Amino acid sequence: GAGVSQSPRYKVAKRGQDVALRCDPISGHVSLFWYQQALGQGPEFLTYFQNEAQLDKSGLPSDRFFAERPEGSVSTLKIQRTQQEDSAVYLCASSLLGDRFGNIQYFGAGTRLSVL
């Protein structure tokens, strides 16, 4: 596709349920980022991949959050035992290179997660 694709666009989960959010980056992009965006706030960094390697997961809020990118393209963000505070928009971004200078991040439209 032409851009970063995320699915589903909307997800409603019952508290305690596990969810999986998918990100299809732009083909050939080396870097992939996940962000969490609460209502009325800026995106907050969760984790970063360079190809299949997860180089930084310092932003993941708890061990209930897990991300993978096994073949260096599609990535999945998994949240186990969802809590109400996990309700947010989860954004995925990809960039062509591994270097951050001038390496524009292209964002998907996000997955809006609502935990009831």
Add this chain to the structure above:
Amino acid sequence: GESVGLHLPTLSVQEGDNSIINCAYSNSASDYFIWYKQESGKGPQFIIDIRSNMDKRQGQRVTVLLNKTVKHLSLQIAATQPGDSAVYFCAEAPHTGNQFYFGTGTSLTVIP
């Protein structure tokens, strides 16, 4: 996380006027700054970036100014158009790692 904040949460301007959106950052180690535009229901869209070795950078209708002395960043939009209505975020990147820290955002409304 880092503290990246904006002075004005909302801004309304007349179509055709120039807009200035301000941002304060707290980490002296940040050496790369980016402005993003986010429309409702969409992901952030890159506008312009600047490295810390520069004070000013211009794009098409946009200019970013960086004042490292007071840790201040601004985005100037010339001849603001209705399509510029959106939330604008500044983001900073410390020289270590690949994390980008976003500010809270300023909502820009262009009045026709």
